[in-house]
Amino acid sequence: xxxxxxxxxxxxxxxxxxxxxxxxxxxxxxxxxxxxxxxxxxxxxxxxxxxxxxxxxxxxxxxxxxxxxxxxxxxxxxxxxxxxxxxxxxxxxxxxxxxxxxxxxxxxxxxxxxxxxxxxxxx
Amino acid sequence: xxxxxxxxxxxxxxxxxxxxxxxxxxxxxxxxxxxxxxxxxxxxxxxxxxxxxxxxxxxxxxxxxxxxxxxxxxxxxxxxxxxxxxxxxxxxxxxxxxxxxxxxxxxxxxxxxxxxxxxxxxx
DNA sequence: TAATTATTTAAGCAAATACTTAAATAAATA
DNA sequence: TATTTATTTAAGTATTTGCTTAAATAATTA
Numbered sequence: 288x289x290x291x292x293x294x295x296x297x298x299x300x301x302x303x304x305x306x307x308x309x310x311x312x313x314x315x316x317x318x319x320x321x322x323x324x325x326x327x328x329x330x331x332x333x334x335x336x337x338x339x340x341x342x343x344x345x346x347x348x349x350x351x352x353x354x355x356x357x358x359x360x361x362x363x364x365x366x367x368x369x370x371x372x373x374x375x376x377x378x379x380x381x382x383x384x385x386x387x388x389x390x391x392x393x394x395x396x397x398x399x400x401x402x403x404x405x406x407x408x409x410x
Numbered sequence: 411x412x413x414x415x416x417x418x419x420x421x422x423x424x425x426x427x428x429x430x431x432x433x434x435x436x437x438x439x440x441x442x443x444x445x446x447x448x449x450x451x452x453x454x455x456x457x458x459x460x461x462x463x464x465x466x467x468x469x470x471x472x473x474x475x476x477x478x479x480x481x482x483x484x485x486x487x488x489x490x491x492x493x494x495x496x497x498x499x500x501x502x503x504x505x506x507x508x509x510x511x512x513x514x515x516x517x518x519x520x521x522x523x524x525x526x527x528x529x530x531x532x533x
Numbered sequence: 534t535a536a537t538t539a540t541t542t543a544a545g546c547a548a549a550t551a552c553t554t555a556a557a558t559a560a561a562t563a
Numbered sequence: 564t565a566t567t568t569a570t571t572t573a574a575g576t577a578t579t580t581g582c583t584t585a586a587a588t589a590a591t592t593a
Contacts, residue, residue: 347539348540349538349539349540359539359541360540360541363541364541364542366541367541367542381539382538382539382540383538383539383540384539384540384541
């Protein structure tokens with residue numbers, strides 16, 4: 288891949304391009320963090336898990352397996368990804384492990400999940 | 411995969427499970443829509459494109475190629491995905507095509523992209 | 534302590550993703 | 564009209580993802 292300027296159009300605004308590069312650079316960490324969160328929430332199964340956790344506060348892997356009609360290991364692997372990313376947390380009660388949305392990301396996902404309900408009203 | 415109830419724990423709240431299933435069902439369309447948006451925005455390159463479009467209003471494929479330091483076809487394929495999903499729109503000016511965030515999703519992404527800046531302040 | 538139950542982990546595989554390079558469109562200009 | 568420029572499209576490929584099945588942990592109960 289060429290690393291030179293790819294476009295030679297006269298109208299190209301080089302100040303704008305520089306400004307954009309700097310903006311990406313100074314926000315690099317949070318851009319990476321948030322796009323990672325979005326990628327995790329962008330899987331339909333995980334999005335449903337987050338949607339349900341917001342409504343019910345906490346649920347266990349076998350609840351999810353029942354509700355989503357999928358295997359327990361498949362659910363468990365999704366939960367693990369979100370737990371690794373600190374999107375959700377876990378609490379043990381005997382053999383059962385209850386998952387919940389972590390405090391840290393509660394408001395972020397609340398803002399996104401709001402759109403599920405509002406969109407339904409419109410439709 | 412077994413389609414039966416996967417978990418036999420006595421404490422399982424069958425009303426809760428039913429309520430969850432119904433909630434997913436009645437919101438199925440918007441859940442699918444929004445998780446699809448999230449998946450598209452969850453790619454770091456596309457997230458950067460949206461971030462830049464929010465700041466600069468409109469940019470062309472070769473601007474993005476310069477700024478993101480990647481090939482024009484690679485950029486173009488990301489733009490196409492977002493255009494197909496109506497996340498962004500396009501306007502032609504001679505040979506140059508300028509992309510912008512579509513009115514429809516402007517506020518949705520604004521809410522998400524806000525977190526980029528605020529997170530930077532905290533850090 | 535042995536068996537059962539809930540969950541996780543690991544290996545394997547099919548599908549999806551994101552790039553590459555080359556070719557095709559489309560508009561501007563010589 | 565031929566050439567250049569901006570963009571898109573298409574084919575090929577390596578990587579990632581999300582499932583499956585089987586085995587491993589961990590806690591409860593008989």
